[in-house]
Amino acid sequence: MEELVFTRPRYLKKTPFHYCPGCGHSIIHRLVAEVIEELGIGDKTIGVPPAGCAVLAYDYFDVDMGEAPHGRGPAVATGIKRILPDRIVFSYQGDGDIAAIGTAETIHAANRGENITVIFVNNSCYGMTGGQMAPTTLLGQNSTTTPGGRDARRDGAPIDLSEILALTQGSVYIERTAVSSLKNIIKTKKAITKAFKAQMAGKGFSLVEILSPCPTNWKMSTIDACRRIDETVVQTFPLKVIKDETE
Amino acid sequence: MDKKQLMRGSQVIGEAAVRAGCRFYAGYPITPQNELPEFMSGAMADLEDGTFIQAESEIAAINMVIGASMAGARAMTSSSSPGISLKQEGISFLAALELPAVIVNVMRGGPGLGNIAPSQGDYFQATRGGGHGDYRSIVLAPAHGQELADFTRDAFEYADRYRTPVMILADGMMGQMMEPVVFPEAVNPSELPPKSWILDGAQERPSRIIRSLILDTVEMEEHNWKLARKYRMISNEIPRAETYMTEDARLVVIAYGTAARIARGGIRRAREMGLKVGLLRPVTLWPFPDRAIREMSRLVKDFMVFEMNTGQMIEDVRLALEGRSNVHFYGRPGGIISTPDEVGKAISSLYYRQHLKEDR
Amino acid sequence: MKKTIFAGFGGQGVLMMGYVLAVAAMRDGREVTYLPAYGAEMRGGTANCTVAISDEEIFSPVASSPDFAVIMNNPSLAKYEGTMKEGGTLFLNSNHVNRTIARDDLASIAIPAVDISRELGSERIVNMVMLGAFVTHTRMMSLDSIKNGLSEITTHTKASILKLNYQALDRGAEYILKGCAQ
Numbered sequence A: 001m002e003e004l005v006f007t008r009p010r011y012l013k014k015t016p017f018h019y020c021p022g023c024g025h026s027i028i029h030r031l032v033a034e035v036i037e038e039l040g041i042g043d044k045t046i047g048v049p050p051a052g053c054a055v056l057a058y059d060y061f062d063v064d065m066g067e068a069p070h071g072r073g074p075a076v077a078t079g080i081k082r083i084l085p086d087r088i089v090f091s092y093q094g095d096g097d098i099a100a101i102g103t104a105e106t107i108h109a110a111n112r113g114e115n116i117t118v119i120f121v122n123n124s125c126y127g128m129t130g131g132q133m134a135p136t137t138l139l140g141q142n143s144t145t146t147p148g149g150r151d152a153r154r155d156g157a158p159i160d161l162s163e164i165l166a167l168t169q170g171s172v173y174i175e176r177t178a179v180s181s182l183k184n185i186i187k188t189k190k191a192i193t194k195a196f197k198a199q200m201a202g203k204g205f206s207l208v209e210i211l212s213p214c215p216t217n218w219k220m221s222t223i224d225a226c227r228r229i230d231e232t233v234v235q236t237f238p239l240k241v242i243k244d245e246t247e
Numbered sequence B: 001m002d003k004k005q006l007m008r009g010s011q012v013i014g015e016a017a018v019r020a021g022c023r024f025y026a027g028y029p030i031t032p033q034n035e036l037p038e039f040m041s042g043a044m045a046d047l048e049d050g051t052f053i054q055a056e057s058e059i060a061a062i063n064m065v066i067g068a069s070m071a072g073a074r075a076m077t078s079s080s081s082p083g084i085s086l087k088q089e090g091i092s093f094l095a096a097l098e099l100p101a102v103i104v105n106v107m108r109g110g111p112g113l114g115n116i117a118p119s120q121g122d123y124f125q126a127t128r129g130g131g132h133g134d135y136r137s138i139v140l141a142p143a144h145g146q147e148l149a150d151f152t153r154d155a156f157e158y159a160d161r162y163r164t165p166v167m168i169l170a171d172g173m174m175g176q177m178m179e180p181v182v183f184p185e186a187v188n189p190s191e192l193p194p195k196s197w198i199l200d201g202a203q204e205r206p207s208r209i210i211r212s213l214i215l216d217t218v219e220m221e222e223h224n225w226k227l228a229r230k231y232r233m234i235s236n237e238i239p240r241a242e243t244y245m246t247e248d249a250r251l252v253v254i255a256y257g258t259a260a261r262i263a264r265g266g267i268r269r270a271r272e273m274g275l276k277v278g279l280l281r282p283v284t285l286w287p288f289p290d291r292a293i294r295e296m297s298r299l300v301k302d303f304m305v306f307e308m309n310t311g312q313m314i315e316d317v318r319l320a321l322e323g324r325s326n327v328h329f330y331g332r333p334g335g336i337i338s339t340p341d342e343v344g345k346a347i348s349s350l351y352y353r354q355h356l357k358e359d360r
Numbered sequence C: 001m002k003k004t005i006f007a008g009f010g011g012q013g014v015l016m017m018g019y020v021l022a023v024a025a026m027r028d029g030r031e032v033t034y035l036p037a038y039g040a041e042m043r044g045g046t047a048n049c050t051v052a053i054s055d056e057e058i059f060s061p062v063a064s065s066p067d068f069a070v071i072m073n074n075p076s077l078a079k080y081e082g083t084m085k086e087g088g089t090l091f092l093n094s095n096h097v098n099r100t101i102a103r104d105d106l107a108s109i110a111i112p113a114v115d116i117s118r119e120l121g122s123e124r125i126v127n128m129v130m131l132g133a134f135v136t137h138t139r140m141m142s143l144d145s146i147k148n149g150l151s152e153i154t155t156h157t158k159a160s161i162l163k164l165n166y167q168a169l170d171r172g173a174e175y176i177l178k179g180c181a182q
Helices: A025-038 A053-059 A073-083 A095-101 A103-112 A161-166 A182-200 A222-236 B009-019 B035-046 B058-070 B081-097 B123-127 B145-162 B172-176 B217-237 B257-272 B290-296 B313-321 B340-359 C014-027 C074-083 C113-119 C126-138 C143-153 C159-177
Strands: A045-048 A064-066 A088-094 A117-122 A171-178 A205-211 A240-244 B005-008 B022-027 B051-054 B074-079 B101-107 B138-140 B165-171 B178-181 B241-244 B251-254 B277-282 B284-286 B302-307 B326-331 C002-009 C031-036 C046-054 C068-071 C089-093 C107-111
Touching: A025 A053, A025 A088, A025 A117, A025 A182, A045 A073, A053 A088, A064 B058, A073 A088, A073 A095, A073 A103, A073 A117, A073 B022, A073 B051, A073 B058, A088 A095, A088 A182, A095 A103, A095 A117, A095 A161, A103 A161, A103 A205, A103 B058, A117 A182, A161 A171, A161 A205, A161 A240, A171 A182, A171 A222, A182 A205, A205 A222, B005 B009, B005 C014, B009 B022, B009 B035, B009 B074, B009 B101, B009 B145, B009 B165, B009 B172, B009 B178, B022 B035, B022 B058, B035 B051, B035 B074, B035 B172, B051 B058, B058 B074, B058 B081, B058 B101, B074 B081, B074 B145, B081 B101, B081 B123, B081 B165, B101 B145, B101 B172, B123 B165, B123 B284, B138 B145, B145 B165, B145 B178, B145 B217, B165 B172, B165 B257, B172 B257, B172 C031, B178 C014, B241 B257, B241 B290, B251 B257, B251 B340, B257 B277, B257 B302, B257 B340, B277 B290, B290 B313, B302 B313, B302 B340, B313 B326, B326 B340, C002 C014, C002 C074, C014 C031, C014 C046, C014 C126, C014 C143, C046 C074, C068 C074, C068 C126, C074 C089, C089 C126, C107 C126, C107 C159, C113 C126, C113 C159, C126 C143, C126 C159, C143 C159
Parallel strands: A045 A064, A045 A088, A088 A117, A117 A205, A171 A205, B022 B051, B022 B074, B074 B101, B101 B165, B138 B165, B251 B277, B251 B302, B302 B326, C002 C068, C068 C089, C089 C107
Antiparallel strands: A171 A240, B005 B178, B138 B284, B178 C031, B241 B277, C002 C046, C031 C046
């Protein structure tokens, strides 16, 4: 007898991902879609995709999706959520989107305690535009705009946005996870579930920062990219619950 | 009881917005329009379904409006010139995403920080789209308090009808001045026509996408032409102009907003001297009422454009006339408000000059 | 068409005078504009506003040469004396304005408005004394119109305070009617 053990989540469209082989977005999309399904919120969820690699997220998520200009996801999500407070609103953002051009929007949405969920995908580079330095690029990391590696005196050090957001009064749940291994993927799904649950309970601003491999721009194999996260990236961006005031 | 109220211009816009069913306002403080967000903070708090947000920036404010509009609300933001520059990104997105919204610009002197006196220096920015890409915004130019109320209502109607951003182009004087106003009856947002395109959770229907990214060039071209067709429709349907003493006029002043109001005084003085002069006042700056101007050129050989800048709308007047008549200019930038006497003198000296030429 | 500038220090109720006058004019069915100075111009403690009242359309709310000026302090006199229309009238709060007037074409009406309000037991009604004198001398409108205007815009004011303001208006009017200001 056949048993179905693995299928496409209800809230992912039947569209093949355009993401590079080994990219973390596909996994993260799947996790978010699974959580939406498991929480039974698919018919009342509205997503806000970013500018960046995940700009086409609306082609994959089978929920209402409204595009935001680069970095403005938390502001757009704020507008939606304030008009429709009983819906579930999430923004999906990359590191450049959230921690450089959209820093102000992010910090203030968190500080206001906007009851939204942010999925923050940190791959330590600008992927879509071809691997330039991101606010999260590690010291010494090569990028197309940091030849010879990121230099703190010239380029500044990587910014710990999640830690900064945790300092705001309005944030209730912030966790940093990774999709570098099966164990981490399971933890990530738990974190996403918790973040959405915090919103469903009306607690306030929740965010999951997910360390994600970018084999293309890191110029390494998927396995090496995952190893880099577990061995190197976590030194700068340790995996942990940064803030949890959901109880 | 007389329904007239004496009210400050920026608050008139706020009250009229609430009555038009606006339930979302986000803004950032900037003089000379601070009384508008201040008014909205109270008005929205008084409404069960109202939202006011003092945003962290002009950019955040316009993007919150994008979100509220996606969710189906009548939404508004306001600012003054430097702040409107910052909002241009969002205005371009509103146009591209085909979202209704109302943006109020209480113009001040510029460029740069400029000053806080009334000016009309943002005409190009407002009528050319302002942000990036191939789009237009509807621009309404009120000239006095009652029109601030009436045009705010119109702005929300146009925004919803055409799913496009609408700008109310006022100035510092209008924002600060109090005049008697009678407000239109309030609209209940729940009685407005339902919007078939909003994002409110897919429920029983297929999920929706509101986006502006169109990587396929053929599709993008289609979208651009679709917008262009819409803009052509708007250009056919809503251009508005007002005339004053033009029946027998040999010289017609073209001015909008505060300048038009002052120009009427100048024309009155010139008429008292026996000069046949009148005013054509564009009420919609985009779409520009070029047909009305072109028709007038059959009888009028001289037009004097009067603006509170160094000459911006004059380009649209020239385009409308296509060389049919002479176009002259009188302008006062920098926040200077001409007196009606001063404009009357400019009109009469031009009138005599052109007449002498004709008589020779 | 008559344009009036009200000018003085912040806290002297300058904007209130103009506002009350403008509301009263509106209820009398006149055309009216009220234009306050705003922003940086108000920093440093000065306040002024312009009220235009007319039976016809008002083209400009700005008074480049006002018919009347209600002047509450010396700096305001210095600022506006030169701009007054020829033959215009200055209403001076004479307890605070002691500069001499250079122009000989201007009429000036001196009202010891602070003294008068002290007699009524409050210095917060100096503006209403001035306004009472102003409308009575200019015959711009009735004192009743002004009182109605005042009561319309001070709906949250205690009856006793409103009454005191009415008294101040009356006393200002009385001062003119008795010919004391000439």
